Amino acid sequence: MPRQPAPPRPLKTPGSEVTASGASVQQAPLDPQPAKARRARAPRAKPNALALDTVDSSYLQTLMGYNARRAALSIIELFLERLAPYGLKPVDFSVMSTIGHNPGVTSRQLCATLNLLPPNLVGLIQSLESRGLIERKPHPHDGRAVGLHATPKGQALMVQAERTATELEIEKTAKLTPAQRKTLLALLQKIYL
């Protein structure tokens, strides 16, 4: 989440000329704006004569990794601001939320679910515990494991935090219709799940 000094973004807004054809399900309209003078997208463009004012990043914009990362960072930037009052960063939030919705979950399960590494979770858990947001209870079946539970204080915090997160996300995706938002979530999950 790099906060820039104050750089004007010369990124051009593409006319998002996107169609699709398929089988069984209806879809969301992708171009609410009246299709503005659509510049031909260069599939293998020849370089800019000389990059004097505008910068062409049309190739990078064809890459899912690039677009997903840029979108994620854009959202996370606002997330950090809005969730700072709760003392929660994205990973803290994910961990607290998962514990809240899965009482007794173990560190091992958290790592697998959220794709974290065990050593990096240790300090995080200790911090949440020392803040009184979670409790560690012995695991019923496995003597090695420890069950994690949100305290009433932690639960109350997360009700607010999740509400804030959801609101912020709706703001950040304001250019999307609810249908498009739903579509986007489902398509992203097809990549990483």
Add this chain to the structure above:
Amino acid sequence: MPRQPAPPRPLKTPGSEVTASGASVQQAPLDPQPAKARRARAPRAKPNALALDTVDSSYLQTLMGYNARRAALSIIELFLERLAPYGLKPVDFSVMSTIGHNPGVTSRQLCATLNLLPPNLVGLIQSLESRGLIERKPHPHDGRAVGLHATPKGQALMVQAERTATELEIEKTAKLTPAQRKTLLALLQKIYL
């Protein structure tokens, strides 16, 4: 891109029950699989009785930031492997690609376009230059600025690197139809552009 020791991922594949309605454009089908017994998505679910085996992350899956980040990391993980032979990490790749497509682009422009901070670009540029992949030439109009150009060696490298990146991306998005892929790119850009 956290590489796990070898954890079985208890993440459940959602039935991606996604519909959409809208106005002017056709869309891609979101559910190629024969709609499998669809579990009710909990909008504000009550916690798992006890997280013994499976972990419920349905709330996080409603967050764009979470999904975008997970998808991005999933792609970047493979990106790192496949682009390692070229000595390029994601940011190096973005910078080289942008220079290649925009001869004479300045550091300042790169920062604005790729959302990087100037101090972090310095070492990166120096590294690319010392590898003989780019050249720095005086800017025609501005004595302070330096124009960046890809050398023939750098150009040749990037032809291969971009081909590799595009291939890897198609692999990672194999569960998506071309139409869905196009849709996804356009929707992501609506968030960060």
Add this chain to the structure above:
DNA sequence: TATTGTTATACTCTATAACTATA
């Protein structure tokens, strides 16, 4: 005065190896 590029530096995030205690 404002901007480009740079240095130095601090802070955070992520990754690896190795240990312990339980199974």
Add this chain to the structure above:
DNA sequence: TATAGTTATAGAGTATAACAATA
């Protein structure tokens, strides 16, 4: 032997402040 949790630590990534040269 394998796994859950932990420790210590290294490395990469990202951030801020301040400076010189040019506009």
